[in-house]
Amino acid sequence: MIPMEYFLVLAGILFAIGAYGVLTKNNAIIVLMCIELMLNAANINFVTFGAFANDIMGQAFVIMSISVAAAEVAVGIAILLNAYKMRKTTELDDEKLTSLRW
Template identity: 75%
Template sequence: MIPIEVYLVFAAILFAIGAYGVVVKNNTIVVLMCIELMLNAANINFIVFSAFTTDVLGQVFVIMSISVAAAEVAVGIAILLNAYKVKNTIEADSLASMRW
């Protein structure tokens, strides 16, 4: 049997890749995708803990968080679409008219 640490390290690496992408990527759609990666890392954590303790609530949590993430992406894409209509760009660097 694969020990629990393997899964947890896998989830942590996934989370780190997502966080790195959020920080360095300029295209906001890619940033949203990276946020999805981070959320899925947390979901993997939940499922692993749930499977190893045979407590079913972790899996309930994952179903909830997947639906929340779907709603968040739907709203996020709609907001990006609106920003593209108004400002003709969705690059993070050019969405910086307000500072300090």
């Protein structure tokens, strides 16, 4: 059987990649994708812990978090589309999207 640490390290790496992307990328679509990576890292954690402890709660939590993530991305893309119509850009550091400061 594959040891538990392997799954946790995989999740940790995924989470780190996602967090790095959120902090450094300028394109809002890529940022949303990186947030998905971070959410899925947490999902892997839940499934792993649930499977190794023989507890159903881990999987129940993943079902909930997948549906929450889907709703969040749907709303997020709609908001980006709305902003794109107004600004003609999805770049977060573009001067058109940084009029609100301090």
